[in-house]
Amino acid sequence: MRRATWSEYQKDIADDKYYYARSCIRQNFFPGSERAFLNILSKDLGKDILDDPAHSSCTGIGYHSDIVPLETIMTVVARQFSLMNEAGYENFVTSCITSFGIYTEVLATWEEFPETEEKTRENLYKATGREFTKPKSLAHTSDIIFHFRDLIADKAVRRLVNRATGEPLKVVEHIGCHYAKIFPKSGIGGSEFPYVLAGMVDSWGGECVDYPERRHCCGFGFRNYLVQANRGYSIANSHKKLESMAPYHPDFIVANCPGCTMFLDKWQYTIAEMDGRTYGENGHGIPVLTYEEMAGLVLGYDPWELGMQMHQVDVEPLLDKMGVDYDPSAKYLGRNGKYIGKPEAAVVNGCSQDFIYDIKV
Amino acid sequence: MGKYFDMLMEDVRLREGLKSCMNCGVCTGVCPAAEFYNYDPRQIVNIVQTRDDDQIEELLRSDTIWFCGECMSCRPRCPRGNTPGYVIQALRTLSQKLGFFVESEKGRQQLALKRTIGENILRTGYCLVPKLIAPELHPEQGTVWRWIYDHDEEVYGRFTPVYNREGAGALRRIDDKSLDEIRRIFDVSGGTAMFETIERHSDRKAREMGYDGATQEYMMRTFTYNSDNEHD
Numbered sequence: 397m398r399r400a401t402w403s404e405y406q407k408d409i410a411d412d413k414y415y416y417a418r419s420c421i422r423q424n425f426f427p428g429s430e431r432a433f434l435n436i437l438s439k440d441l442g443k444d445i446l447d448d449p450a451h452s453s454c455t456g457i458g459y460h461s462d463i464v465p466l467e468t469i470m471t472v473v474a475r476q477f478s479l480m481n482e483a484g485y486e487n488f489v490t491s492c493i494t495s496f497g498i499y500t501e502v503l504a505t506w507e508e509f510p511e512t513e514e515k516t517r518e519n520l521y522k523a524t525g526r527e528f529t530k531p532k533s534l535a536h537t538s539d540i541i542f543h544f545r546d547l548i549a550d551k552a553v554r555r556l557v558n559r560a561t562g563e564p565l566k567v568v569e570h571i572g573c574h575y576a577k578i579f580p581k582s583g584i585g586g587s588e589f590p591y592v593l594a595g596m597v598d599s600w601g602g603e604c605v606d607y608p609e610r611r612h613c614c615g616f617g618f619r620n621y622l623v624q625a626n627r628g629y630s631i632a633n634s635h636k637k638l639e640s641m642a643p644y645h646p647d648f649i650v651a652n653c654p655g656c657t658m659f660l661d662k663w664q665y666t667i668a669e670m671d672g673r674t675y676g677e678n679g680h681g682i683p684v685l686t687y688e689e690m691a692g693l694v695l696g697y698d699p700w701e702l703g704m705q706m707h708q709v710d711v712e713p714l715l716d717k718m719g720v721d722y723d724p725s726a727k728y729l730g731r732n733g734k735y736i737g738k739p740e741a742a743v744v745n746g747c748s749q750d751f752i753y754d755i756k757v
Numbered sequence: 758m759g760k761y762f763d764m765l766m767e768d769v770r771l772r773e774g775l776k777s778c779m780n781c782g783v784c785t786g787v788c789p790a791a792e793f794y795n796y797d798p799r800q801i802v803n804i805v806q807t808r809d810d811d812q813i814e815e816l817l818r819s820d821t822i823w824f825c826g827e828c829m830s831c832r833p834r835c836p837r838g839n840t841p842g843y844v845i846q847a848l849r850t851l852s853q854k855l856g857f858f859v860e861s862e863k864g865r866q867q868l869a870l871k872r873t874i875g876e877n878i879l880r881t882g883y884c885l886v887p888k889l890i891a892p893e894l895h896p897e898q899g900t901v902w903r904w905i906y907d908h909d910e911e912v913y914g915r916f917t918p919v920y921n922r923e924g925a926g927a928l929r930r931i932d933d934k935s936l937d938e939i940r941r942i943f944d945v946s947g948g949t950a951m952f953e954t955i956e957r958h959s960d961r962k963a964r965e966m967g968y969d970g971a972t973q974e975y976m977m978r979t980f981t982y983n984s985d986n987e988h989d
Contacts, residue, residue, distance in 0.1 A: 420884040423927035427916035457884035461870040462849040468948035523941035573828040587833040617826025625983035665899040708899040730911025739904035
């Protein structure tokens with residue numbers, strides 16, 4: 397029944413020749429994942445993907461904080477399309493879920509209200525002298541990894557399996573709200589039964605956990621995190637999800653949205669510092685991965701080259717379960733192996749709770 | 758009667774987001790903001806569809822319209838095809854245009870958002886950059902973030918050849934020609950005017966509240982103050 401529902405929501409994903417747009421949050425917190433995406437596409441799969449230095453933020457965080465008007469973001473999006481045209485590409489791929497939602501919303505708005513497209517063309521021309529044609533296809537980077545999941549499985553050096561027991565790893569897959577809640581037909585599997593991450597987990601030998609709050613928002617809530625006074629909203633919603641998934645003992649969480657991946661990681665730290673509560677095994681947090689990190693581990697990439705040392709929750713318990721070879725002493729090195737010290741200990745990584753967190757600073 | 762409703766209808770998101778609401782409350786049932794705040798999106802949509810100017814103006818001046826996180830979880834669940842999140846976006850835009858946002862604690866926070874995210878977009882071409890996420894203002898980012906922040910050149914240097922420099926890669930410096938295009942887009946499409954509107958009304962309100970205008974001190978007050986944390 398569920399599979400039949402998923403199959404109703406499919407979309408065409410281009411096989412090659414992509415114009416890549418980076419994500420503000422991901423390049424800050426997961427630059428190794430963006431690099432891994434480009435490497436997997438170009439080196440492992442032999443695809444043509446352009447990382448154009450002239451593109452900018454879509455300004456989506458500003459739009460969803462209501463300081464950037466709709467007319468402005470539509471014009472910024474139009475500029476990105478113009479750059480894609482100029483570079484000779486037709487398939488637009490975005491690394492960010494907020495951006496993916498923005499591009500789908502802008503294209504749908506132009507379709508529904510053609511006068512807004514006309515106005516955008518005028519604005520773009522007036523501001524930059526540019527014109528544009530719309531992309532032939534639009535995809536999120538997780539769509540692309542999903543599209544090639546079986547090719548990745550063919551090249552796998554390990555699977556999402558507990559090496560000691562031979563059992564599939566239990567995976568919580570979290571889909572960013574703006575992937576398919578705004579336009580369900582734009583996401584693989586739609587909004588209620590998205591298959592984009594579950595399909596990767598299935599192909600690579602893991603097992604997804606179904607739990608009550610599976611589709612609940614991570615709690616980013618734009619202004620509800622960005623303004624310090626409002627952060628209770630954000631942590632409260634992450635807390636609700638974490639409490640809901642904990643009884644199912646997931647080995648890790650994987651998310652396809654930059655914010656979700658970061659918040660589910662960082663709020664575990666904060667909850668542990670505040671209350672001493674941890675959600676993983678042996679007093680540790682649950683590791684939170686991007687789908688590129690998950691794909692990279694399957695393909696045999698080094699975890700520190702994937703940037704997994706930038707997570708707050710230690711990933712070593714997961715690496716050990718999967719049988720990943722890694723050098724513990726290389727984790728916190730800078731460029732060219734330079735020693736730059738390491739982060740302070742934290743309750744979420746099994747350190748004892750020796751102070752009460754002061755939320756007001 | 759209907760003056761504000763007509764103004765809202767100029768926003769395509771209102772036309773797309775509000776057909777007719779039957780008050781079933783599914784939106785409220787799935788809403789993360791309703792989990793946390795005394796907040797009911799169903800009621801907001803219902804008030805807007807009454808077209809009553811007094812009630813809509815009260816909304817535009819209230820904290821209520823600023824609780825939503827714009828996750829859009831309400832959109833696919835509404836059996837009548839409404840999108841309360843779009844209604845909220847239209848209300849917030851109008852509240853800022855009319856200067857009503859400064860009449861509520863949550864609305865006044867728009868100044869902090871404009872000065873952080875907004876100005877960063879015009880300065881760098883990104884909504885955020887590592888140095889904007891100062892650990893002192895973001896204690897929840899944890900010990901690893903502090904380590905990254907303190908050693909940014911070294912940590913990012915492992916993943917990008919162009920940290921703060923021009924070229925292709927993560928966290929590159931966007932070239933001046935591209936940044937000029939972004940700024941001109943803001944000028945011609947209403948982005949700059951929106952920023953100026955937020956500043957102008959914030960300055961007026963700050964003076965009314967006893968500050969010497971929309972100073973850094975006033976902005977930080979909007980960023981940090983939460984009256985729900987005050988206990989007698």
